[in-house]
Amino acid sequence: MKKFKYVLLFVALLGGCQTLGLAPIHKAPTAEQQAAETPAQKAERLARTALDEANATLTAINITIKQNVQAVPPLFTKAEAQDYLNESKKYGKQLDDVADLIVVGKFGDAQTQAAAIQKVLTILQQKVIAKVRKES
Amino acid sequence: MSAELLNLAFNLLAVGVNRGLILSTVDDMEKAGKSPQEITEALKALRKNSEIEAQAAIDAMPS
Numbered sequence A: 001m002k003k004f005k006y007v008l009l010f011v012a013l014l015g016g017c018q019t020l021g022l023a024p025i026h027k028a029p030t031a032e033q034q035a036a037e038t039p040a041q042k043a044e045r046l047a048r049t050a051l052d053e054a055n056a057t058l059t060a061i062n063i064t065i066k067q068n069v070q071a072v073p074p075l076f077t078k079a080e081a082q083d084y085l086n087e088s089k090k091y092g093k094q095l096d097d098v099a100d101l102i103v104v105g106k107f108g109d110a111q112t113q114a115a116a117i118q119k120v121l122t123i124l125q126q127k128v129i130a131k132v133r134k135e136s
Numbered sequence B: 001m002s003a004e005l006l007n008l009a010f011n012l013l014a015v016g017v018n019r020g021l022i023l024s025t026v027d028d029m030e031k032a033g034k035s036p037q038e039i040t041e042a043l044k045a046l047r048k049n050s051e052i053e054a055q056a057a058i059d060a061m062p063s
Helices: A002-022 A032-034 A039-070 A078-103 A108-136 B003-031 B036-059
Strands: none
Touching: A039 A078, A039 A108, A039 B003, A039 B036, A078 A108, A078 B036, A108 B003, B003 B036
């Protein structure tokens, strides 16, 4: 039983890591595609990838909040869940601003801001998971 | 085996599975020939929808 738990833990961590942090949201362009890109196209692609990554992370966080609220019994108090979601919504608005930067062609700024938000989201994600761990 | 460690693994997996579903959606869109702009818009819509659903779940909790 102990061995089984270790195997289960390994598989769970592997699955979690694979989809959490290691799998990129977009496939990397081929060498031919990269060679055909103009500098502006590359800058847009990088900005858009950073934005998409952050939006995906935030969506996953929101889904986790919902799942933990709907758990029986709930894994958050109502106030805790609302605090997490309020923080999530705040970053969501910032990502909408990043999208506006891409629309006007400010790809460098967009990429930088999206990457910074992604780092903060990683911390929020850990907070949500850690809170669940403490109460379990 | 620490129960806390096992719990953490499952929580990580749950978050990972959620992100995995999103990655799968993006993959489907790319295979369907959607433009990068369309995919970005779709991810934004997905995020906004997840906010609405999470808020509805919280609103349904007893005070």
